[in-house]
Amino acid sequence: DRRSRGSKRTSGFDMAPPGAAVVTGTTPGQLPGITQPVPGVFSM
Amino acid sequence: CSRLHNKPTISPTLLLSNMYQRPDMATPGMDLNGQTMDQKKIQEHFEDFYEDMFEELSKYGEIESLNVCDNLADHMVGNVYVQFREEEEAAAALKALSGRFYAGRPIIVDFSPVTDFREATCR
Numbered sequence: 001d002r003r004s005r006g007s008k009r010t011s012g013f014d015m016a017p018p019g020a021a022v023v024t025g026t027t028p029g030q031l032p033g034i035t036q037p038v039p040g041v042f043s044m
Numbered sequence: 045c046s047r048l049h050n051k052p053t054i055s056p057t058l059l060l061s062n063m064y065q066r067p068d069m070a071t072p073g074m075d076l077n078g079q080t081m082d083q084k085k086i087q088e089h090f091e092d093f094y095e096d097m098f099e100e101l102s103k104y105g106e107i108e109s110l111n112v113c114d115n116l117a118d119h120m121v122g123n124v125y126v127q128f129r130e131e132e133e134a135a136a137a138l139k140a141l142s143g144r145f146y147a148g149r150p151i152i153v154d155f156s157p158v159t160d161f162r163e164a165t166c167r
Contacts, residue, residue: 011096012147 052155056108056134057127059156063146064093064112064122072116090114096146101126104140105133111161125156 067089068074068081075081094112101107111125128134134155141153158164 009092011099012093013096013100014144015147016145017148017150 050157052157054131054135055155055157055159056129056131057125057156057158058134058138059154059158060124060126060141061152061154062122062149063097063124063151064090064114065147065149066090066114066116066122069116069121097124097126100141101137104128104137105130109161125158125161127159127161 066086067076068086070076071078073081073083090112094110097112098107098110101110106129108127108129109125110127113120113123115121126134126137128137138153138155141151144151
C-alpha cells in the first residue's frame, strides 16, 4: 500500500442519497409518506 | 472560450460531471461546519476519492489517464476525466456507471472529446 493506513474505508460508489429507500417500493402515483384515508373514519 | 464543446458518440475518454466535492468547498480551508481544515486532511480526502475512482474505473479497462478537477470555481468544478486505452472500454464504463450513485449523488457520465489533456485547457 502506498499509504500506511489501516483498513481501507468503504468506497463512495453506490452510496445512495438519503431518502432514496423511501421512494422505492411505493405504488406509482402515490406520494411516499402519506397514508391513504380509511373510508368511513373521520379524523378530527 | 471558443471551443466547440460537442459530445462525441464514441471516445476513449469519459467525463464524469461534478463528481468531486471538496470538503472545504463553501469556504476554502474550512469544513461545512466552519471548522478550520488541515491541508493534509483536504489532500487525504482528495486521495481517497482518487483511489475510489481508479479502483472502480479500472474494472472496465486499462486507464490511460485520470484527471480530477478540484478547483473551487463554478466552471467544470469537480469534473473527472478518465481516458481509457480503448473506446470499447470507455463505452463499457459509461454503461456500467450510468444511473448509479457516488457518495449520495447521481453519477453524470458522458463521452468527452478530450484525448490530449495538455491541449484541452480552455482559455
